[in-house]
Amino acid sequence: xxxxxxxxxxxxxxxxxxxxxxxxxxxxxxxxxxxxxxxxxxxxxxxxxxxxxxxxxxxxxxxxxxxxxxxxxxxxxxxxxxxxxxxxxxxxxxxxxxxxxxxxxxxxxxxxxxxxxxxxxxxxxxxxxxxxxxxxxxxxxxxx
Amino acid sequence: xxxxxxxxxxxxxxxxxxxxxxxxxxxxxxxxxxxxxxxxxxxxxxxxxxxxxxxxxxxxxxx
Numbered sequence: 001x002x003x004x005x006x007x008x009x010x011x012x013x014x015x016x017x018x019x020x021x022x023x024x025x026x027x028x029x030x031x032x033x034x035x036x037x038x039x040x041x042x043x044x045x046x047x048x049x050x051x052x053x054x055x056x057x058x059x060x061x062x063x064x065x066x067x068x069x070x071x072x073x074x075x076x077x078x079x080x081x082x083x084x085x086x087x088x089x090x091x092x093x094x095x096x097x098x099x100x101x102x103x104x105x106x107x108x109x110x111x112x113x114x115x116x117x118x119x120x121x122x123x124x125x126x127x128x129x130x131x132x133x134x135x136x137x138x139x140x141x142x143x144x
Numbered sequence: 145x146x147x148x149x150x151x152x153x154x155x156x157x158x159x160x161x162x163x164x165x166x167x168x169x170x171x172x173x174x175x176x177x178x179x180x181x182x183x184x185x186x187x188x189x190x191x192x193x194x195x196x197x198x199x200x201x202x203x204x205x206x207x
Contacts, residue, residue, distance in 0.1 A: 057168040127168045
């Protein structure tokens, strides 16, 4: 009886039970670290390559957006579009909080470049949110 | 101010966006390094090719 059950156990379940039981970082800590500093969550999980790629991708998009003088949405945007813009922008963590430092001259969306910059900054936040989800899945062992 | 405002052309901006998005998507969706490089290169090509294609399709509207 027990043998038949053992034969019916899927290979994926077997591989999950073989993973080490102890974790160095709790998922919530990994999620917070990944959000505040892009790539930090992967760094804590010892995924060096992904950590570097996410830091470069999020930083590259955000800083290019500031170069282009894109609009940075404030927490109190006033309408739904502003609120969504804030959520997207704030996703980039450290780069959002340093936005005024990088873009002291303020946004200029009177040119097409400024409008592109707004999209770059939002895209940086969205990419970092994807990276946070990826780090969470690794921390909870849903993926490698 | 750390960075002075700088003009970046439309095409360089497109390349930067396509490269960064391709790298991030490749890391999330693929498992091995070889698969990631292949996916990122193909995604970068499609980003640029489709953007240039749409630009050419919209060209008559600008005149």
